[in-house]
Amino acid sequence: MIEIQNLTKRFGPITAVDDLSFRVQSGEVLGFLGPNGAGKSTTMKMVTGFLSPTSGAIQVCGHDVLKDAAAAQARIGYLPEGAPLYPDMNPRSMMRFVGRARDMDVARLDARIDEVCRLVHLEAVMDQRIETLSKGFKRRVGLALAILHDPEVLVLDEPTDGLDPNQKHEVRELIRTMSAGKVIVLSTHILEEVEAVCTRAMIVAQGRIKFDGTPAELRARSRFAGAIEVAVHTSHAEDAQRDLGDLACVSHVGEVSEVESETRFVLFPAAEAALLEDVQRVAAGAEWDLLSLAVDRGHMDDVFRTVTTGETAEGA
Ligand SMILES: Nc1ncnc2c1ncn2[C@@H]1O[C@H](COP(=O)(O)OP(=O)(O)OP(=O)(O)O)[C@@H](O)[C@H]1O
Ligand SMILES: [Mg+2]
Known part of the structure; x- marks a missing residue:
């Protein structure tokens, strides 16, 4: 439903979007990730026809955005x-205004406004002047306007920015429930959000795609994926590190930290190895006791840093 080919946008000497090509299909929720200035908003502005590209083509639901915006x-x-x-408007009058501008059926508009108002929890402020609303409520009004005409394609630039934790949760639920039969593209700086709502994650940096895959694939790229964090009493830390570090399935021990009398360290797996059983077996027969043991699924922030800066985190 969205098809982007060789999309480029330059602002003078700055190349904000650099030859991007990708497609998004119905049912997909694509999360755009990337550092500040990566080109996420610029891409979204071009997809929605608010900014014209320097070069490239964009189709939305079969319509050429440049020729038939x-x-x-x-x-x-x-x-x-x-x-x-x-x-000066209140959420209700603003929604009526946008509904009419969108040529929505006037007879059904008020019913739809009530429905959207419930979906984004605006009930308490529907008749309050927008300028007196808090930041989070303004954001919710923006979201209400975006979904009012029940569009097939939703482009949401940091939809949960400025919302309280309960509202973040609600908006993520809303996005998930709306996603069937739609294309949703959203941007976020919250890595967990991608995992919570997106079927696909794309990391963009300097206007180029650095990663495109599922959130699980993104996490699996972390050097921590499949590692095991172990905690033992500090008096046993050396023995435990030696016993566990000697296992063939352990490539190395790292990230050692000590808090009060507890020492934690991470066992990194040798290629393709699964550590859990061997670690448990060694621990069961050892002179020392395990205080805790946790299998790591990988850290998204770690992958994000590696992918966007080319830097590998220390100890890797
Ligand atoms: N109208 C403009 N004129 C000049 N430069 C612009 C303009 N709009 C965007 N840029 C530049 O394009 C680059 C990409 O900006 P963009 O807003 O797309 O980043 P972003 O990925 O959305 O970042 P953020 O995470 O901070 O929202 C930046 O270097 C920005 O300064
Ligand atoms: Mg942006």
């Missing part, structure tokens, strides 16, 4: 970064 935009709901709202 109106047809494409009718199928898109867009929550921009810092979504513009009329401060």
Whole structure:
């Protein structure tokens, strides 16, 4: 439903988006990740027809965004970064205004407004002037406007930015429930959010795709994936590290830290090795006791750093 080919955007000497090509299919929730200035918002602005590319092509639901922006935009709901709202209007009048501008059926508009108001929890503020709303409520109004016409394609630029933890949770649930039969592209700086709502993660840096895969694949790239963190009493730390470090399935021991009388360290697996059984067997027969043991699924922040800076974290 979204197809992007060789999309490039330059601002003078800056190449914000550098030859991006990808497709997003119905049912997919694509999470855009990347450092500040990576080109996420610029890409979203081009997909929604708000900014024209320097070169490249974009199709949304079969409509060419450059040649027939109106047809494409009718199928898109867009929550921009810092979504513009009329401060003098209240959420209800703003939604009516946008509904009419979108040519929605006037007879059904009020019912749809009530429905959307419940979905994004705006009930308490529907008749309050927008300029007097808190940041999170303004964000929710922006989201309400984006989903009002029940579009097939949703482009959400940091949809949970500024929301409290309960609202973040609610909005993620909402995105998940809406995703069937739609294409959703969202950007976020919250790595866990990608795992919570996205079927696909894309890391962009300097306008280029650095990673494209499932959130699980992203996490699995972490040097911590499959590692085991062990805690023992500090008086036994040396023995435990030696006994466990000697295992053939352990490539090395790292990340040693000591808090009060507890020492923690991480056993990194040798290629393709599974550590758990061997570690448990050694621990069961040892002179020392395990205080805790946890298998790591990998750290997204660790992969993010590696992928976007080319830097490998120390100890790798
Ligand atoms: N209108 C503009 N004029 C000049 N440069 C721009 C313009 N819009 C964006 N840029 C530049 O393009 C680059 C990409 O910006 P963009 O807003 O797409 O980043 P982003 O990935 O959304 O970052 P953030 O995570 O901070 O939102 C930046 O270097 C930015 O300064
Ligand atoms: Mg941005």
